[in-house]
Amino acid sequence: MKFSVMADQFDVVVIGGGPGGYNCAIRAGQLGLKAACIDQRSTFGGTCLNVGCIPSKTLLHASELYEDTKTKFPKMGIVTQGVAVDLAAMMAHKNKVVGELTKGVEFLFKKNKVEGIVGAATISAPGKVSVATKEGLRELSAKHIVIATGSDVAPLPGITIDEKTIVSSTGALALSEVPGRLLVVGAGVIGLEMGSVWRRLGSEVKVVEFLDRIVPGVDAEVAKHFQRLLERQGMSFTLSSKVVGVEKKGGELIVAIEPASGGKPQFVNADVMLVATGRRPYTDGLGLDQADVTRDKQGRIVTDGDFRTSVDTIWAIGDVREGAMLAHKAEDEAVAVAEIIAGRAGHVNYDAIASVIYTYPEVATVGKTEEEVKKAGIAYRVGKFPFAANARAKSNLTTEGFVKIIADAKTDRVLGVHMIGPDVGNMIGEASLALEFSAASEDIARTSHAHPTLAEAIRQAAMGVTGWTMQM
Numbered sequence: 235m236k237f238s239v240m241a242d243q244f245d246v247v248v249i250g251g252g253p254g255g256y257n258c259a260i261r262a263g264q265l266g267l268k269a270a271c272i273d274q275r276s277t278f279g280g281t282c283l284n285v286g287c288i289p290s291k292t293l294l295h296a297s298e299l300y301e302d303t304k305t306k307f308p309k310m311g312i313v314t315q316g317v318a319v320d321l322a323a324m325m326a327h328k329n330k331v332v333g334e335l336t337k338g339v340e341f342l343f344k345k346n347k348v349e350g351i352v353g354a355a356t357i358s359a360p361g362k363v364s365v366a367t368k369e370g371l372r373e374l375s376a377k378h379i380v381i382a383t384g385s386d387v388a389p390l391p392g393i394t395i396d397e398k399t400i401v402s403s404t405g406a407l408a409l410s411e412v413p414g415r416l417l418v419v420g421a422g423v424i425g426l427e428m429g430s431v432w433r434r435l436g437s438e439v440k441v442v443e444f445l446d447r448i449v450p451g452v453d454a455e456v457a458k459h460f461q462r463l464l465e466r467q468g469m470s471f472t473l474s475s476k477v478v479g480v481e482k483k484g485g486e487l488i489v490a491i492e493p494a495s496g497g498k499p500q501f502v503n504a505d506v507m508l509v510a511t512g513r514r515p516y517t518d519g520l521g522l523d524q525a526d527v528t529r530d531k532q533g534r535i536v537t538d539g540d541f542r543t544s545v546d547t548i549w550a551i552g553d554v555r556e557g558a559m560l561a562h563k564a565e566d567e568a569v570a571v572a573e574i575i576a577g578r579a580g581h582v583n584y585d586a587i588a589s590v591i592y593t594y595p596e597v598a599t600v601g602k603t604e605e606e607v608k609k610a611g612i613a614y615r616v617g618k619f620p621f622a623a624n625a626r627a628k629s630n631l632t633t634e635g636f637v638k639i640i641a642d643a644k645t646d647r648v649l650g651v652h653m654i655g656p657d658v659g660n661m662i663g664e665a666s667l668a669l670e671f672s673a674a675s676e677d678i679a680r681t682s683h684a685h686p687t688l689a690e691a692i693r694q695a696a697m698g699v700t701g702w703t704m705q706m
């Protein structure tokens with residue numbers, strides 16, 4: 235005789251426990267929905283907490299402090315004889331931070347009555363999810379399924395990543411020795427952040443980029459300035475070029491680099507090569523075809539403006555659908571979709587989603603770039619202010635960079651804020667709020683900013699939009 239096992243019943247089953255998935259499950263729990271969140275990793279938090287935002291920022295901060303001991307401390311009268319890096323201890327610190335934060339997600343699940351399930355999930359049909367757990371197969375039934383399976387490293391044709399000498403960001407976050415020579419393929423956010431970590435710890439870093447500029451998507455004036463500052467720190471760039479092959483010989487890598495438009499290759503020797511050419515949506519083993527969920531040519535799950543896929547009760551958020559691959563974009567979509575499922579009006583304002591590069595100096599931008607505003611034919615004004623004229627930056631010896639504010643020439647509405655400078659990642663929230671509230675540059679210029687703070691540079695730049703910057 236066959237017994238049929240009753241499937242566990244949920245209002246919402248979220249597949250993927252990254253910033254998209256875990257925030258969606260938590261918000262669903264807060265709204266009184268019975269929610270489960272599944273991840274095939276043994277710890278929740280997804281790419282972001284396990285092998286992305288958090289470990290990279292931990293190493294960026296630690297390596298920046300180390301570099302400060304050589305560059306800034308002597309100028310400030312701090313004697314730093316004997317300062318050295320204990321890489322194993324630095325990695326242990328990073329792992330501890332990751333461990334505590336991923337455990338924190340489990341705590342939040344308990345607090346919001348979300349069931350966290352570890353296992354690989356497959357959608358067997360709309361409303362049905364099978365999870366391969368350590369204890370065996372578990373069948374769940376769900377009124378709604380939210381796909382938040384994120385993204386994975388995009389492979390580079392002809393290159394095999396071994397995570398030892400040819401690494402992705404995941405391997406670059408866990409090297410056991412400082413490589414003598416690091417070749418970074420791709421001058422995007424991840425390549426430049428990880429390149430900065432290892433350069434500060436002692437590597438010679440060369441970056442190869444297919445395009446004729448670094449950090450595509452960032453305001454061109456900011457990107458140019460950024461490249462100059464990174465070069466001054468010792469990073470070198472080969473632009474308009476592509477890596478076409480790599481050979482391992484005598485304990486080193488021989489990397490073949492061709493001009494982007496084709497031609498004779500040059501060969502560069504390296505100890506480690508970091509492939510940072512992008513990420514692709516991850517949907518392996520999810521059963522999308524059997525559930526009739528449509529993907530686009532890039533493999534992203536297609537959704538409408540409310541995150542609904544081609545199947546009415548299946549939704550998708552985060553890196554697996556279109557848009558910037560950012561943790562806080564996934565989080566915003568998570569909140570919106572949980573609220574829509576609960577019958578509320580969820581909404582994401584993509585114009586106010588900031589983007590940050592956590593190097594030194596940092597780059598932080600929100601809204602339209604000058605190139606985009608020009609292309610759209612909008613009459614605009616620009617206000618700028620350099621950190622060299624900001625009192626706090628001067629005291630801190632962090633005078634590199636500037637704030638640039640773009641506002642509509644007719645209405646004065648702020649269209650974009652682009653910053654390169656000290657701690658601008660922590661300051662961009664003010665600009666996001668300005669865009670969210672449709673602020674005019676005058677609103678920022680007339681808002682009190684505490685003195686002496688780095689944020690005063692934003693106020694001075696806002697004054698500059700209408701020509702009354704006072705402190706320069």
Ligand SMILES: Cc1cc2nc3c(=O)[nH]c(=O)nc-3n(C[C@H](O)[C@H](O)[C@H](O)COP(=O)(O)OP(=O)(O)OC[C@H]3O[C@@H](n4cnc5c(N)ncnc54)[C@H](O)[C@@H]3O)c2cc1C
Nearest residue numbers: 250252254274280281282286287355384552553559560561
């Ligand atoms: C090195 C690095 C640094 C980064 N730094 C930043 C940063 O500073 N700021 C920022 O905003 N963004 C950063 N990002 C990007 C950020 O990590 C992603 O945008 C974010 O994690 C996307 O969230 P998500 O929930 O969509 O997917 P993910 O975080 O990728 O989570 C998806 C989860 O789904 C699980 N999964 C997939 N398929 C299944 C399945 N079938 N069954 C069960 N589980 C499944 C995966 O195991 C994964 O844990 C960084 C990324 C990297 C790689």
